[in-house]
Amino acid sequence: MTETKKYNKWIVVLSVVIPLVVAILFGIKLDITLPVFLPPIYATINGLTALLLVVAVWAVKNKKVKLHEKLMKTAILFSVVFLVLYVAYHMTSTSTKFEGVGAIKIFYYFILISHILLSIAVIPFVLITYVRAITNNIDLHKKIAKITFPLWLYVAITGVIVYFMISPYY
Numbered sequence: 001m002t003e004t005k006k007y008n009k010w011i012v013v014l015s016v017v018i019p020l021v022v023a024i025l026f027g028i029k030l031d032i033t034l035p036v037f038l039p040p041i042y043a044t045i046n047g048l049t050a051l052l053l054v055v056a057v058w059a060v061k062n063k064k065v066k067l068h069e070k071l072m073k074t075a076i077l078f079s080v081v082f083l084v085l086y087v088a089y090h091m092t093s094t095s096t097k098f099e100g101v102g103a104i105k106i107f108y109y110f111i112l113i114s115h116i117l118l119s120i121a122v123i124p125f126v127l128i129t130y131v132r133a134i135t136n137n138i139d140l141h142k143k144i145a146k147i148t149f150p151l152w153l154y155v156a157i158t159g160v161i162v163y164f165m166i167s168p169y170y
């Protein structure tokens with residue numbers, strides 16, 4: 001079994017298991033009060049992830065490959081931390097309802113739904129892009145990174161937008 005094939009199995013498993021586990025955990029409510037209010041924290045992590053992605057693209061275009069690698073690993077770590085905090089919040093708090101009306105409500109739900117769907121879809125893209133980098137398959141890494149980058153950036157930025165739009169209703 002080649003190294004890439006071994007990773008491909010993990011990519012498939014993680015791409016299915018992560019959204020399923022998140023969905024299951026959303027159904028569990030814990031009677032715990034967290035010591036901090038998480039939404040501004042995980043929104044900040046989303047914003048920092050977006051910044052890391054942009055700087056990482058700048059780094060690689062300027063042939064700063066080691067910096068690019070560190071920034072991308074940090075962006076992945078931030079995304080994992082975001083997900084853990086997001087799930088923790090939703091397991092310990094009731095969902096906040098958006099109370100805007102008219103066009104702003106339509107815009108909010110468009111952003112929210114596209115954010116959620118693309119946050120699921122981006123998982124295999126990030127994993128495949130990462131595996132192609134660590135297995136030194138740079139040509140294929142570059143090809144998929146051109147798809148992964150805008151998807152991941154959209155998810156990170158819309159996470160911040162959703163937070164700011166819903167924050168008056170917390």
